[in-house]
Amino acid sequence: MGTQGFVSLSGGKVHRRGESFLTVALSAPNIRFTTHFGWLKTLPRVGQAMWKSFRIGSLFGTPIKLDVTFLLVLPIFAYLIAVQIGLAAEIFNEAMGAGIDVAVLTGGYSPYLWGLLAAIGLFVGVVLHELGHSLTARHYGYPIDSITLWLLGGIAALSEMPENWRQEFGIAIAGPIVSVLVGFVSYGLFLATPAGLDGFRFIFLFLAVLNIGMAAFNLLPAFPMDGGRVLRALLARNQPYAKATRQAATVGKLLAVLMGLFGLFAWNPLLIAIALFVYIAASGESQQVTMKAAFQDVTVADIMTPADRLQTVGIDTTVEELVQRMFQERHTAYPVLDGGRLVGIATLSDARNVKPVEREAYTVEEIMRNEPPTVEPAADVMGAIEQMREENVGQLLVVTPDAGWNTDGSELVGIISRSDVMTALDVVQQSGSVTPMDKRLAD
Numbered sequence: 001m002g003t004q005g006f007v008s009l010s011g012g013k014v015h016r017r018g019e020s021f022l023t024v025a026l027s028a029p030n031i032r033f034t035t036h037f038g039w040l041k042t043l044p045r046v047g048q049a050m051w052k053s054f055r056i057g058s059l060f061g062t063p064i065k066l067d068v069t070f071l072l073v074l075p076i077f078a079y080l081i082a083v084q085i086g087l088a089a090e091i092f093n094e095a096m097g098a099g100i101d102v103a104v105l106t107g108g109y110s111p112y113l114w115g116l117l118a119a120i121g122l123f124v125g126v127v128l129h130e131l132g133h134s135l136t137a138r139h140y141g142y143p144i145d146s147i148t149l150w151l152l153g154g155i156a157a158l159s160e161m162p163e164n165w166r167q168e169f170g171i172a173i174a175g176p177i178v179s180v181l182v183g184f185v186s187y188g189l190f191l192a193t194p195a196g197l198d199g200f201r202f203i204f205l206f207l208a209v210l211n212i213g214m215a216a217f218n219l220l221p222a223f224p225m226d227g228g229r230v231l232r233a234l235l236a237r238n239q240p241y242a243k244a245t246r247q248a249a250t251v252g253k254l255l256a257v258l259m260g261l262f263g264l265f266a267w268n269p270l271l272i273a274i275a276l277f278v279y280i281a282a283s284g285e286s287q288q289v290t291m292k293a294a295f296q297d298v299t300v301a302d303i304m305t306p307a308d309r310l311q312t313v314g315i316d317t318t319v320e321e322l323v324q325r326m327f328q329e330r331h332t333a334y335p336v337l338d339g340g341r342l343v344g345i346a347t348l349s350d351a352r353n354v355k356p357v358e359r360e361a362y363t364v365e366e367i368m369r370n371e372p373p374t375v376e377p378a379a380d381v382m383g384a385i386e387q388m389r390e391e392n393v394g395q396l397l398v399v400t401p402d403a404g405w406n407t408d409g410s411e412l413v414g415i416i417s418r419s420d421v422m423t424a425l426d427v428v429q430q431s432g433s434v435t436p437m438d439k440r441l442a443d
Contacts, residue, residue, distance in 0.1 A: 053148050062134050064127060067150030074119055082115030085202070092205055098190075100205075104198040114199050121207045123149055125182050129214070130156040132178030133171055140167045165236040165244075172229030176215035183212035222259075223252030224281045242293040249286035253279050292382055294428040300384050301377035303424035304398050304414035312337050313346060315365035319354050322346055322364055333395050335412055336368045342412040344368035345397060374399045377413050381424070384416055394418050 053065040081088075086106045092098040105114055127147060134144040134156045145157040162168045190204035219227040228248050235244035256279035263271030313322060313334045326332060332348040346368040354362050375384050375396040384396055395417035 053150070055146075059127070059131055059147075060135060062131065062144050062156075063146040065146050065148040067148055070123075070149045073150075074123070075116075077119035077122065078112065078116040080115075081118045081206075082111035085111045085114060085118075088206065089202055092202070092209075096205070098201070098205055099195065100202050101198040105202055110199070114203060117199075118203050118206050121203060122210060123154070125179065125207060125211045125214070126154040128182055129175045129179050129211075130154045132174040136171045136174040137162075140164075140171065142167075142171075163236075163241045165233040165241075168229055168236070169233035172226045172233065176218050176226050179211045179215035179218070183208045183210075183215070186211060220255065221248075221251055222255040222278050222282075223248040224285055225252070225278065228252045228282070240293070242289050245286050245289040249282040252282035256282065291385075291425065294425055295381040295385075298381045298424070298428070299377065300375055300379045300381060300396075300398055300416050301414075303381060303420050304377070304416040305420055306414045307412045310335060310412075310415055313364050314338070315343065315363065315368075317364045318360055319351050319362045319364065319367060320359035323348075323351050323359060326351070333415075333417070334364075335397060335415065336364055337412075338365075342397070342399070344370045345372040345395075347394070372397055375416065376401050381416075381421065385421060388418070 053067040055063050055065050057064050086102050089098070089100045089102045089105055093100055093102075105111060126149065130147045134147060137156075137158055138144055140162060142162060143159050145159060148155045148157070162171065186204045186208035190201055190208060193201045193204060195201075218225050219230070221227045221231040223229065223232060223245075228251065231251060232244050232248035235247055256275045258275075259278070260272055260275035263269070263275060311325070311329055311331055311334060313325070313336055315336055315338045322334065325334070326348055334346050335342055336344040336346055344365075346364045350367045350369065351359070354367060373387060373391045373393055373396050375387060375398055377398055378401070388394065388396060395415055397412060398414040398416055400411040400413060
C-alpha cells in the first residue's frame, strides 16, 4: 500500500516567526505535484525534487520519466516480494482459496524472477494511478508536465493546483478509482489464467490485492493524501479555501502523529517514514495556501524597500569593505551603482567566492552580478516569491517597467527580499492589510 496526494514539498531552516512557510516558498523547490508512494513506504526527499531523470516514453501525451533513484528501489521491491512470496501465496490460498502451487514460486531462483515481475507490475499500477490524476487534471484545464517514477513511487507534476472544490474532488478521487479498476482487472486475469501457470496467477492476484489496498489506504483523510484532498474539497464547499486547507491539514497531521506512534510501537520504519511525509507535506501546503491568501492583490511595490531607503555600494568598493558593511549593517545583498546608475548587485555568496586574504585586492565590480534578476513594481508578490525560488536568490531588484539591462543602466525603484516578504506577512496576519509603498513614503 502507499500514500498519494497533491503536495508541495520543500525544506529549509526556520529562523524566525513566519519564516517557516516562507522557507517553503523561498528556500526550496515549491513543486505542485501528486505523489504516489507505493508498497515500500519511505520518506519524501525534502529540498531537491528529483535527482536525474530520463524519459522512457509517454501515455496519452504525458511524458513518462524514470529517476535514477527508481533504478535503486526497483530491485529492493523485487527482493522484498521475493523473500515473502511463499508466505504471501499461502495466505492467498487460505484466505481466498487461490489454489496456487507454492513450490512453483519458491524453487531455485524463481522467487526473484516472480518478485521482479510483481514489482514491475506494481509500478505499472502506480503509473496508471498517476495517469488517472493527470487526465482528470487535464480535463479541467490544468497541464501536466510529466509522470516520473522515483525513489518514493511516482510523481504527476501539475503546474497549478485547483481551488474549485469540484475539480479538486474529481482529480483526487480519480487515482484511487483507477487503482480499484486495475485491481479488478488483475483479479479477472487471475481467474482467467489456467491453473498450470501458478506464477502468473500469483502475480495477478498479488497486484489485485495490492492495488485495491493502495486505493483504500490513499483514501484515508490524511491530507495531502487523496483522502485528505477529498476532505478539503468537501470542506471548501461552504467556506474559504484557505480555511478548508488548514482544517484538512490539521486532520492530516493528527493522523500522521497516530501513524508515527503506531510505527514506533510496532517498530515499523516504513510507517514512521510515511507519517513524517504526511506531516511535513500537510504543514507545507497549509502554510503555502495561507501565504497565497495573505498576499492576494498585494504587489511588489506594496512591500518592497524603496530605493531611497536602500544601502548601496559603488563599483570601486573593495570586497573586504563590502563584507565589513554586511557584518555591520546586517545585509546580505547590495545594489551596485556607478555614478548613480544601477549596474548590478553584490551578495554575500559572491563575496564568499573570494579568499579572505585576497578581499582587499578585489573590487565589487569584479564579483558583482551584472544582470541580476529583476521584477517590476506592479508584479504580484506571489509571482516575485516564485521567481526568487526559481532563480535561487534571496532578493530581486525592482526596476522600472521594460527597463531591462543595457549600457545606460536601469532605474532602480527598490528591492524586495525574503525579509521584506516575512515582515509583510507578519503585518498582514496581524492587521489584515499592507500599507502601500506610496503611503509609506509619505509618512
